[in-house]
Amino acid sequence: MNRERGFVFPEVIKTPSRFRNPIGKYRLNRSKGCISCGKCLETCTRDVHAMVKGKALVRNHYLCVGYDCENPCHQVCPVKALSLRRNPDFETMGDYRWSPDLLVSAWHMAEFGRPPEKGLEYRTGNSGGGFDKLRILFSNKLKDRVDCNSNGLEPDLAVELNRREDNAHRIRIEVPFYGGGMSYGSVSINTMLSRVKAAKALGTFCCTGEGGYPDELKPYDEHVITQVATGLFGVREETIQRVKIVEFKYAQGAKPGLGGHLLGDKVTPGVARMREAVVGYPLFSPFPFHSVYSVEDHKKHVDWIKAVNPRALVSVKVSTPTDVDMVAVGSYYAGAHIIHLDGSYGGTGAAPDIAKKNIAMPIEYAVPKVHRFLTEEGVRDKITVVASGGIRTPHDVVKIIALGADAVCTGTADLVALECIRCHNCESGRGCARGIATTDPELMDLVGLEWGAQRIINMFMAWRSEMIRILKKLSISSLKDLVGNTACISHIDYS
Numbered sequence: 002m003n004r005e006r007g008f009v010f011p012e013v014i015k016t017p018s019r020f021r022n023p024i025g026k027y028r029l030n031r032s033k034g035c036i037s038c039g040k041c042l043e044t045c046t047r048d049v050h051a052m053v054k055g056k057a058l059v060r061n062h063y064l065c066v067g068y069d070c071e072n073p074c075h076q077v078c079p080v081k082a083l084s085l086r087r088n089p090d091f092e093t094m095g096d097y098r099w100s101p102d103l104l105v106s107a108w109h110m111a112e113f114g115r116p117p118e119k120g121l122e123y124r125t126g127n128s129g130g131g132f133d134k135l136r137i138l139f140s141n142k143l144k145d146r147v148d149c150n151s152n153g154l155e156p157d158l159a160v161e162l163n164r165r166e167d168n169a170h171r172i173r174i175e176v177p178f179y180g181g182g183m184s185y186g187s188v189s190i191n192t193m194l195s196r197v198k199a200a201k202a203l204g205t206f207c208c209t210g211e212g213g214y215p216d217e218l219k220p221y222d223e224h225v226i227t228q229v230a231t232g233l234f235g236v237r238e239e240t241i242q243r244v245k246i247v248e249f250k251y252a253q254g255a256k257p258g259l260g261g262h263l264l265g266d267k268v269t270p271g272v273a274r275m276r277e278a279v280v281g282y283p284l285f286s287p288f289p290f291h292s293v294y295s296v297e298d299h300k301k302h303v304d305w306i307k308a309v310n311p312r313a314l315v316s317v318k319v320s321t322p323t324d325v326d327m328v329a330v331g332s333y334y335a336g337a338h339i340i341h342l343d344g345s346y347g348g349t350g351a352a353p354d355i356a357k358k359n360i361a362m363p364i365e366y367a368v369p370k371v372h373r374f375l376t377e378e379g380v381r382d383k384i385t386v387v388a389s390g391g392i393r394t395p396h397d398v399v400k401i402i403a404l405g406a407d408a409v410c411t412g413t414a415d416l417v418a419l420e421c422i423r424c425h426n427c428e429s430g431r432g433c434a435r436g437i438a439t440t441d442p443e444l445m446d447l448v449g450l451e452w453g454a455q456r457i458i459n460m461f462m463a464w465r466s467e468m469i470r471i472l473k474k475l476s477i478s479s480l481k482d483l484v485g486n487t488a489c490i491s492h493i494d495y496s
Contacts, residue, residue: 013114025063184212195453346391372405
C-alpha cells in the first residue's frame, strides 16, 4: 500500500483495454518472410511480440514506442521481415486540445498507473494556446524555494476545502482534484459509479451533476457532491442532507448563458423517474436561476442549503465572464466555502463549439484574476478556489495551481481513462459507441464497474506520482506553496 500521512492510497493494478486491439501510435507489419527466429522477442522489452506454437507474432502493437525505441526490432530482424509505420487509426482520433498522443498516453496511465516512458507526448496537446503555451520552470532562480527533503516526506498534495473555519465539515482531500458534475442521463450509471468509487479510493469527491441522486450512489455518500442546478432536477432535502458538499451550478464554462439540454432519446424511464420528467422528451435547464440577480439573492441560496444541512460545505460553480473576480468575492461574502471557476475549454462532446470557443474566458486568464482580487480584498485564505475547463494532465494541474487555484475539478480526463476517443457524439442516446456517455442498456454494459474504477484510479495515481516528481524538482514541499507562485511557470511566447 502507498501511505501518506495516515491515508492509505489504493494499489495500482494493471487494467488492460476492454477491446481486442487497443489503438496505439505505431503498427508493426510482419511479412511472410519471417523465419520465427525469436530475435524480435529477445530485443523487445515491452511485450510487443509473442511466440505462439513456434510462430512469432505481433501481440501488442499499442505497446510499441516506434522510433523512440532504444533497440528497434525491425532493424535487428535478420531477414528484414518487420516494418514499422504510424497507425492511421491513431491519426484520426482526438482534436487539437486532446491530441492523439494525449489520448493514448492517458490510456497508458489508466492501464499501468504510470506515465509512458517513450513514444508519446503526455504533457501538452497541439492547441497552440492555453496550457499548451505554458511551461513549468525548473530553475535555481525560483522565488520562495522550499527544501522538500527537510522532513524526509514526499511533497504534500492534500487540500483543505473549508477555510472559513465555521461549523461546516472540515474536509481534506488527499489529492488536489475531484470529479466534476456528470449527471445521470448525460453519462451511464456505470460511468458515474466508476468515477465515485475511484474518488473514494483516492480520498476525494465526485459530483452527481444536475440529474439527481441515483440510489446506486448512496453507499458513497461520504464522497459525493450533490449539485443544485437551475433545472432543480431531482433536488430534494433528503439528498442535500446526505452529503458533506453541495454545489450550486450557476453556469458552465463550455456554454455560459445557454443552460443545459438533454435530448429526448437519452431520457429513459430511469432518467425520467430520477428527474421527475416524461420519458422521451428533451429536458432543458434554464439560464440563470430566476431567483438570483444579486449577491443578496445568492446569499439566500447559500443560507437555504445551510438551513437544510448546517454542516455542509457550499460550492459555487460559475463560468468565467470578464467580471468573474467580482463574482468570486460576492460568493465569499454570500457564505460559500468553494468558488469553482469553470473555463471555456471544458464540456463534453455535447457542448456546442460556438459557445466553447467564443463566450467564456479561458481558465488560465480567469484564475490569476480571481486570485489577485481575493488577495487584495484580504479574503484569499478564507475561500478555496477550484478550477476546471480543460484540465487534461498533471502538468495542467501544476500550471493552474501556480496561477492561483488551490485545486482542480476533472471531467473529460476521467472519461478518457475509460477509453473515450473524443468522437463528439455524447449528446445522442446511442451515439457513444464505447458505452460511456449513453443511457442505452446494451451499451452501458460495455463499462464494467470494477474495470472502470480501477482505470480511473490508475490514471490519477500516475498523475499523483508525476506531480510529486514535479514538486520535488521545484523544491516545493507542499502544494500550498505552489498556489499563485507564477515564478514556477512561463509562457513560451514571452519567456
